[in-house]
Amino acid sequence: MSDILLKIDAVSKRFTRKPGVVAAAIDRVTGKDSTVTVHAVSNVSLEVERGEVLGIVGESGCGKSTLGRIVSGIYAPTEGEVLLNGDIVAKEVHGAVQKQTTRVQMIHQDPFASLNPRMKVGEIIAEGPRIHGLIPAKEVNDRVGALLEKVGLERAYANRLPHQFSGGQRQRVAIARALAMSPELLVLDEAVASLDVSIQAQVLNLFIDLRKDLGLTALFISHDLSVVRHVCDRVAIMYLGRLVELAPASDLYEKPLHPYTSALFDSVPKLGVGKRSFAAIQGEIPSPINPPSGCAFHPRCPFAGPRCKVEIPTIAKAGTGRSVACHIHNGGTGAEASVPVFTEAAA
Amino acid sequence: MTAALEVRGLTTQFETRGGVVTAVNNVSFKVEPGKVLGLVGESGSGKSVTGFSIMGLIDNPGRVTAGEIFVHGVDMRKLSATEQRQMRGRDIAMVFQDPMMTLNPVLRIGDQMAMAVRVHEKTTKRAAWDRARAALEIVGIPSAGERLWAYPHQLSGGMRQRVAIATALLHQPAVILADEPTTALDVSIQGQILAEVRRLADETNTAIVWVTHDLAVISSFADDIAVMYAGRIVETGTAEEVIANPRHPYTRGLIESVPSLHQAGEKLPQIPGATPQLSKLPQGCPFRPRCNVANQACLGEPPAHDLSGRRVVCHRPLEAAA
Ligand SMILES: Nc1ncnc2c1ncn2[C@@H]1O[C@H](COP(=O)(O)OP(=O)(O)O)[C@@H](O)[C@H]1O
Ligand SMILES: Nc1ncnc2c1ncn2[C@@H]1O[C@H](COP(=O)(O)OP(=O)(O)O)[C@@H](O)[C@H]1O
Ligand code: SF4
Ligand SMILES: [Mg+2]
Ligand SMILES: [Mg+2]
Numbered sequence: 001m002s003d004i005l006l007k008i009d010a011v012s013k014r015f016t017r018k019p020g021v022v023a024a025a026i027d028r029v030t031g032k033d034s035t036v037t038v039h040a041v042s043n044v045s046l047e048v049e050r051g052e053v054l055g056i057v058g059e060s061g062c063g064k065s066t067l068g069r070i071v072s073g074i075y076a077p078t079e080g081e082v083l084l085n086g087d088i089v090a091k092e093v094h095g096a097v098q099k100q101t102t103r104v105q106m107i108h109q110d111p112f113a114s115l116n117p118r119m120k121v122g123e124i125i126a127e128g129p130r131i132h133g134l135i136p137a138k139e140v141n142d143r144v145g146a147l148l149e150k151v152g153l154e155r156a157y158a159n160r161l162p163h164q165f166s167g168g169q170r171q172r173v174a175i176a177r178a179l180a181m182s183p184e185l186l187v188l189d190e191a192v193a194s195l196d197v198s199i200q201a202q203v204l205n206l207f208i209d210l211r212k213d214l215g216l217t218a219l220f221i222s223h224d225l226s227v228v229r230h231v232c233d234r235v236a237i238m239y240l241g242r243l244v245e246l247a248p249a250s251d252l253y254e255k256p257l258h259p260y261t262s263a264l265f266d267s268v269p270k271l272g273v274g275k276r277s278f279a280a281i282q283g284e285i286p287s288p289i290n291p292p293s294g295c296a297f298h299p300r301c302p303f304a305g306p307r308c309k310v311e312i313p314t315i316a317k318a319g320t321g322r323s324v325a326c327h328i329h330n331g332g333t334g335a336e337a338s339v340p341v342f343t344e345a346a347a
Numbered sequence: 348m349t350a351a352l353e354v355r356g357l358t359t360q361f362e363t364r365g366g367v368v369t370a371v372n373n374v375s376f377k378v379e380p381g382k383v384l385g386l387v388g389e390s391g392s393g394k395s396v397t398g399f400s401i402m403g404l405i406d407n408p409g410r411v412t413a414g415e416i417f418v419h420g421v422d423m424r425k426l427s428a429t430e431q432r433q434m435r436g437r438d439i440a441m442v443f444q445d446p447m448m449t450l451n452p453v454l455r456i457g458d459q460m461a462m463a464v465r466v467h468e469k470t471t472k473r474a475a476w477d478r479a480r481a482a483l484e485i486v487g488i489p490s491a492g493e494r495l496w497a498y499p500h501q502l503s504g505g506m507r508q509r510v511a512i513a514t515a516l517l518h519q520p521a522v523i524l525a526d527e528p529t530t531a532l533d534v535s536i537q538g539q540i541l542a543e544v545r546r547l548a549d550e551t552n553t554a555i556v557w558v559t560h561d562l563a564v565i566s567s568f569a570d571d572i573a574v575m576y577a578g579r580i581v582e583t584g585t586a587e588e589v590i591a592n593p594r595h596p597y598t599r600g601l602i603e604s605v606p607s608l609h610q611a612g613e614k615l616p617q618i619p620g621a622t623p624q625l626s627k628l629p630q631g632c633p634f635r636p637r638c639n640v641a642n643q644a645c646l647g648e649p650p651a652h653d654l655s656g657r658r659v660v661c662h663r664p665l666e667a668a669a
Contacts (some may be wrong), residue, residue: 267538
């Protein structure tokens with residue numbers, strides 16, 4: 001029996017960008033409407049088991065952070081809902097998040113921006129539990145000390161200010177602050193992206209230890225495929241707001257199914273394999289304001305056929321624990337989709 | 348063969364409130380025509396200051412205090428200021444992490460590239476535009492002719508970086524210094540640019556110094572590698588050999604901490620501690636407090652060893668693997 005902690009159910013998020021003053025005036029005269037809609041996340045469904053770490057991977061602008069913020073209750077989804085242990089944590093009610101949850105905690109990329117520079121580290125860690133009355137006042141110091149030790153810092157550091165710490169240490173403080181809330185789910189958004197390799201290894205090791213000690217459940221958002229492979233059980237690949245592939249990490253890295261996943265893997269430089277050619281993916285990432293018709297990847301896909309231009313592939317099962325959204329895999333033979341087309345960028 | 352770029356004993360210092368710090372310390376390396384040298388190190392190791400020093404971009408409170416910079420055999424630091432300015436941009440050009448360091452936001456791509464041509468050469472505007480278009484084509488920009496009419500903000504980040512590289516190429520320089528030009532870009536776009544730059548080196552014989560913190564990038568496209576730590580180059584050699592068989596403890600530590608070399612979920616071998624501040628460097632080898640093979644000898648200045656095509660600055664270079 002699986003024990004589902006997080007259920008993301010058909011979630012979409014659209015942002016509307018209102019025209020500026022001048023454009024609005026022109027709109028009034030011409031009767032046009034220059035409001036643009038960004039399709040940041042489109043119809044994403046995912047489940048995460050208790051104790052599981054799910055990686056969310058994709059290039060910039062594909063909607064990873066937006067999805068993480070919806071799960072954390074920071075943004076309300078435009079459609080769909082997020083359930084934590086069966087309770088709705090994020091659902092739109094009159095255009096706002098119904099109630100921001102403390103049961104999910106998010107850790108951000110930039111350890112320099114995410115800590116208040118004027119607060120002592122001890123206060124930063126204790127703030128959440130204090131406001132929410134999670135621990136009695138007299139136990140706060142002990143709890144802060146224990147958390148600092150848990151993330152590999154000295155108890156005495158509670159009296160220091162964030163600027164007295166290096167990037168890696170600040171990220172440890174951010175992790176301690178999140179753990180202080182005893183969250184059921186952690187959302188790590190590019191949590192090691194701004195750290196140097198040697199420091200990144202230290203923070204990844206901390207995460208591996210904490211996971212073992214505390215049985216953490218986490219969404220691990222990253223654009224770095226080798227980091228994701230290292231710490232995640234399963235991986236979701238996103239492209240232009242949509243989920244295109246979902247698989248256990250080991251299977252995915254062994255044999256990616258979606259053409260985008262495999263092209264992405266091919267364009268990642270690898271250590272120790274010698275010089276090689278790249279140019280695995282042609283063209284640029286299209287805009288989520290006007291996503292391409294059909295499969296959003298079709299203008300860059302070497303296998304795209306006529307069907308790919310018109311029909312959005314739905315995500316469907318493709319082997320044990322795997323699913324993929326691609327006509328080649330979901331349309332049986334895929335014969336109708338496998339005629340290569342010549343794209344502008346490839347020409 | 349004369350190296351396209353050879354740097355000997357380059358030293359750059361900054362006056363800070365905490366005293367004089369040496370951001371680039373006795374740095375030497377060379378790049379042959381058509382070769383790519385990867386200059387790798389963690390943040391603050393002095394990679395950018397090395398590039399700025401070579402390009403004459405160090406200003407107060409900084410100063411290049413020693414060293415020779417040979418471009419095609421000519422020692423730039425012996426030339427007059429005017430002669431140096433002529434060489435920079437023409438014989439040696441730099442590409443920055445942020446392409447807007449090169450691009451002017453209020454000018455069309457074609458106009459600013461044509462201006463860059465005409466700084467060093469007397470040509471008609473028409474001919475300069477043609478040169479600009481040809482340079483954009485070399486870096487793989489589709490519909491180059493149309494892009495010349497665009498303003499920088501109308502292009503994606505990856506496209507702007509290609510334009511910056513194309514601008515560096517306008518005078519067919521002997522050397523291009525590229526400072527983390529793909530760090531802010533997505534992997535698919537990075538892959539495209541690496542492929543173009545590699546082709547450029549192979550086909551036009553341009554020498555390239557590619558500055559990065561990413562060992563995998565170096566491994567997959569550079570010929571040689573120079574590893575920097577706390578302002579010094581600690582190991583140089585061919586990229587393939589250094590990565591397969593690092594001889595400096597820091598290089599080994601860096602390589603081992605890359606997750607893709609390990610079983611998923613396994614703890615990574617980690618280098619303890621953090622990079623030292625330049626104002627508080629430890630005595631002797633700057634890597635000593637983090638080094639897992641350090642001994643008493645390491646309290647003294649580490650010597651340079653020449654180990655068959657490899658240069659390692661360390662008291663206790665690692666054994667070559669069998
Ligand atoms: N608050 C916002 N308002 C308008 N557009 C947004 C907002 N947040 C994100 N977007 C847009 O939504 C898309 C997805 O962004 P994001 O979730 O940040 O992607 P990722 O984290 O994968 O890089 C992008 O096009 C981005 O510009
Ligand atoms: N203008 C400056 N004044 C004082 N120190 C500087 C200045 N510019 C750079 N430095 C110092 O030089 C060192 C190397 O910096 P840099 O070359 O930018 O590193 P990298 O590019 O490898 O990240 C840093 O420790 C930095 O503090
Ligand atoms: S000189 Fe000593 S401390 Fe420095 S890297 Fe070599 S062995 Fe380690
Ligand atoms: Mg993001
Ligand atoms: Mg730099």
